[in-house]
Amino acid sequence: MNLNTLKAFRHEVYASFTRAKDALFNTVDALITETAAHSFAELSLSPAFERRWSSLYEAFEDGRIERERLQATFMHYLPLPAPGQRLLWGIDASSIGRPQSKTAADRLTLPVPNLPQSRTVPLTVGWQFSTLVVLPQSPSSWCYILDSRRIASHQTAAEVAAEQLRETLVRLAPAMRPLLVGDRYYPSASFLRAIGPLPLDSLLRSKRNRVFYRSAPPPSGKRGAPRKDGARFACQDEKTHGVPDAQWQGVDEQGQRLLVERWDHLHVKQAREVELSVYRLTRLAAAESARRPRISWFIWTGAQLLPPEQVRATYGSRFGIEHSYRFEKQHLLWDAPRLRTPEQFERWTQIVAIAHNHLLLARPLVQASRQPWERSTRPVTPQQVRRGMAKFLATLGTPARRPQPRGKSPGRAKGTQVRQASRFPVVKKTKPKPTKRLKSA
Numbered sequence: 249m250n251l252n253t254l255k256a257f258r259h260e261v262y263a264s265f266t267r268a269k270d271a272l273f274n275t276v277d278a279l280i281t282e283t284a285a286h287s288f289a290e291l292s293l294s295p296a297f298e299r300r301w302s303s304l305y306e307a308f309e310d311g312r313i314e315r316e317r318l319q320a321t322f323m324h325y326l327p328l329p330a331p332g333q334r335l336l337w338g339i340d341a342s343s344i345g346r347p348q349s350k351t352a353a354d355r356l357t358l359p360v361p362n363l364p365q366s367r368t369v370p371l372t373v374g375w376q377f378s379t380l381v382v383l384p385q386s387p388s389s390w391c392y393i394l395d396s397r398r399i400a401s402h403q404t405a406a407e408v409a410a411e412q413l414r415e416t417l418v419r420l421a422p423a424m425r426p427l428l429v430g431d432r433y434y435p436s437a438s439f440l441r442a443i444g445p446l447p448l449d450s451l452l453r454s455k456r457n458r459v460f461y462r463s464a465p466p467p468s469g470k471r472g473a474p475r476k477d478g479a480r481f482a483c484q485d486e487k488t489h490g491v492p493d494a495q496w497q498g499v500d501e502q503g504q505r506l507l508v509e510r511w512d513h514l515h516v517k518q519a520r521e522v523e524l525s526v527y528r529l530t531r532l533a534a535a536e537s538a539r540r541p542r543i544s545w546f547i548w549t550g551a552q553l554l555p556p557e558q559v560r561a562t563y564g565s566r567f568g569i570e571h572s573y574r575f576e577k578q579h580l581l582w583d584a585p586r587l588r589t590p591e592q593f594e595r596w597t598q599i600v601a602i603a604h605n606h607l608l609l610a611r612p613l614v615q616a617s618r619q620p621w622e623r624s625t626r627p628v629t630p631q632q633v634r635r636g637m638a639k640f641l642a643t644l645g646t647p648a649r650r651p652q653p654r655g656k657s658p659g660r661a662k663g664t665q666v667r668q669a670s671r672f673p674v675v676k677k678t679k680p681k682p683t684k685r686l687k688s689a
Contacts, residue, residue, distance in 0.1 A: 254609055255644060257325050261602055262647040264318040268311035271303045272599065273648040279580060279603040281638040283631070288585035296641060299651045308585075308592045318598060319395050323419040325609060327382060327392050335426040336383040336562075337448070338391070338569040339412070339434065341405040344583050344593065346374040351669040354401050354590050357676050373674050375399075375590055377597055378408040380416060383429065383568045389630050391572040392608055393601040398594050401675035406434055410442035417446055425449065427550075429566040435547045437518030444522040449550025451562055456545055458483050460514040460526060481514055481526070483545050493525075496556035505532040508556035510548075524549055527559050576600055579631050588669070607633050614640045 258273075265272045277296035278285075285291050292301035329335050343358040352375075360370040376399045382392040395412045399405055413428070420426070428443070428450040435452040443450060462478035482488045492509040499505055507530040514524045525548040536542045546563060548554055554562065576582040582600045587593045607630045616628045617635035660666075 251613060251643070253325070254613065257321070257606070257609055258644065259647050260321040260324070261318065264314045264321060266312045266314050268307045270648040270651070271299055271307035272311050272313070272595075273646065274298055275304065275307060275599055276602050276606065277641060277646060277648075279599065280606050280634055281641055283579075283635055285581065286584075288581060291581075295638075296646075298648075303651075308587055308595050311595055313595055313598050315397075315598070318602075319415065320419060322392075322394055322601075322605060323416065325605070326394075326420075327608065329385075333385060335424055336385070336565050337394070337426045337428045338381050338383045338566050339378070339409045339428060339430045340566075340569045340573075341376050341378045341399060341409075341433075342573050343372065344375045344377065345372045347372055349374075349586070349588070350671045351588055352590065353670075353672045355672065355674050356399075356401055357674060375593060376405070378405055378412060379569065379573075380409070380412045381569050381572065383565045385565060387565055387567040387571060388627065389568070389571040389575040390608055390611075391568050391604075393572075393604055396597050396601050398590055398597070401677070404438075406436050406439040406442070409434065410439055413443060413446055413448070417448065422447060425551075427451065427562070429563055431566070437516050440516065440519045440522045440524075440547075440549065443549065444519070449552070449554070450548070451554060451559070452547045452549075453563065454483070454526070454545040454547045456483050456541075456543065458516075458545065460516060460524065463513050463515075476520065477515075477517060481511065483526075483528075494553075494556055498557060500560060504534065506530065506560060507532055508559050510553070510556050512553070522549060525553060527554075527556065529559055572604070575630055576604060579634070580604065604630070607637070610637065610640065 261276070262269060262273050274297045275291060278291040278294035281296050282291055282294035285294065289301055289304065291297060292299070292304045297304065343361075345358070346352050346355055349355065354375070355373050356376060357371050358374055358376055360372050377396055378399055379396045380394045382394060384390045394416050397408060397412065399408050409430075417426075426448050428448050430450065430452045432453040432455050435454050435458075460481040460483075462481060464475050464478050467474040480488050481490075489511065493512045495507065495509040497505070497507045509528045509530075510525055512525045514526055515522060516524070527546040527548060529544045529546065531540070531542050534540055534542045546559060580600050580603055582597070585593070585596055587596060611628065611630075611633050614633050614636045616632040618624060618632055622632070
């Protein structure tokens with residue numbers, strides 16, 4: 249990465265703004281430099297935001313961002329892995345709580361994460377966003393965002409994730425076959441069918457109560473339809489497992505003993521055309537707990553099988569997306585603005601993604617600023633690079649035009665009646681009921 253490349257990235261991002269582009273780009277510069285801002289309105293106090301505070305809100309009300317062009321820009325500046333390393337992608341969904349925003353449309357009931365387990369599931373109300381990222385080899389906040397979009401009330405997270413993968417892989421060279429890592433929500437039958445034809449491999453965590461099936465036996469020649477599924481493979485039933493096709497035993501970084509076993513040529517009933525391999529990771533000396541289970545299950549789909557000794561490290565890289573979510577919410581103020589419509593918040597989400605990728609691309613060029621209590625021996629964080637961006641921004645310049653005085657607004661016309669904003673009900677999703685098969689007479 250050099251200075252000219254970073255300038256080209258900024259100009260291509262600016263070109264993806266089709267309306268209110270100058271105010272939107274000022275917001276990007278304010279977001280990557282103003283570390284003292286703790287609210288959305290305080291971004292307008294940044295020297296990089298050359299307009300008045302009201303322009304900040306008007307930019308997201310009237311602005312437009314061409315999502316396809318922005319996605320193409322992100323793919324063009326995709327950071328490549330080091331020689332000998334695999335291109336790792338991660339997919340996950342995060343919630344934006346809006347429990348009191350009755351005038352915000354299409355809010356969902358969402359579970360609250362990271363709370364102690366209880367018999368009742370804590371819920372909030374708000375929007376949910378699906379994010380596809382390039383993961384660093386070691387978990388950190390240095391993820392590169394490829395696409396981030398809202399999950400509408402008529403969609404599921406798996407449907408949106410499959411759509412993101414299809415659109416993104418079109419812009420990727422065929423030789424760069426990525427490895428997708430996902431949490432246990434994603435290995436549903438619909439998601440497996442959707443990613444089956446795509447040129448990627450996937451390692452997805454599975455629930456411990458899943459049931460798989462082996463390949464169907466050849467037709468017996470007897471009367472009746474041939475069997476579509478072979479013997480059962482129930483994760484919770486050791487008797488159905490049989491001899492693993494591969495296994496590995498070793499230790500992790502803490503010296504804890506691990507056992508990884510793999511069974512090949514499995515499938516689920518609803519997606520028989522997708523062949524799976526199932527891994528079981530056992531922490532031999534660990535006690536069973538919610539945070540650190542003794543046994544974890546994983547599903548693998550792809551052309552070349554993953555060696556058992558690489559399962560734990562490969563899936564462990566997925567936690568980089570959790571660190572990125574925390575950085576975006578705590579420092580980049582992702583969940584701070586109280587924007588009314590979901591379309592406005594989608595624009596804000598794209599601005600946050602631009603700022604996050606901007607910091608990653610600028611990392612080799614910016615002198616990171618560390619606080620006195622931050623160790624110099626530890627790797628540089630995005631927030632430390634963000635502290636040094638204010639001085640570096642003068643070198644970069646900006647494609648945004650300077651504001652022009654517009655005079656004083658005449659205000660509302662005499663006799664204008666301001667109507668109350670519309671109220672929208674909360675959308676509650678329910679699981680679809682399984683269809684009952686009719687018995688033949």
